[in-house]
Amino acid sequence: MEQLIALMALGAIAGLFSGLLGIGGGIIIVPVLTFMMPHFGLSGPELVKVAIATAMATTVVGTFSGVQTHLSRGAVDWVVMRRLAPGIMVGAFAGPLLSEAIDPQLLTVIFIGFLLWSARAMVIRRASHEGFTGRISFSFQVAPDVLEPRTVEDDPELPQSTSVRTVR
DSSP, rough: OHHHHHHHHHHHHHHHHHHHHOOOTTTHHHHHHHHHGGTTTOTTTTHHHHHHHHHHHHHHHHHHHHHHHHTTOOOOOOHHHHHHHHHHHHHHHHHHHHHSSOOOOHHHHHHHHHHHHHHHHHHHHHHHHOOOOOOOOOEEEESOOOOOEEEEOOOSSSSOOOTTEEEO
C-alpha cells in the first residue's frame, strides 16, 4: 500500500509539473524512482536504466492528456511540431538502443549533466530577456542556415504560450 501511495504521488507531481512547465515527467520520475526502487526491493547496476525506461512508459499517459488540454486552447504551434516530430521519432528510437551500450553510472552522469545544463540555459535565457515586457511566445522558424525567433507581435497567429502554459 505504501508503494502504491508513493508512486501515485510521484505520478501526480510529475504530471502537474509536466503540464504546468512543459517539462518531460522523466526529469522528476527518473531521479525519484532511482531513489525509491531499492526501498521496494529492486536494486542492481541497471537500476537507472529501469527508471528511465519506466519513466518513458509512464509519460505517454501524461503527455497525451496534457496535449489534449493545450490543443483545446489553441496553444500548439503546428509548424514547429511538424518540424520537430521526425527528429524526435528517430531520437526516441535510437536513445534506448544507445542506452543499452552505455554503462549505468555514465548514464547517471549524463542525466545529471543534462539537468544542470538545462537549468543553466534557463537562467541565461531569463537574464537575456529581463526587462522585456509584453505578451510573447517564442517558436523557431527553422531554415537551412537560420534559427529565427518569432514573436506574437510579428505573427498574431502564433500561439501565445510559454512552453505549454497558456498566457492569454
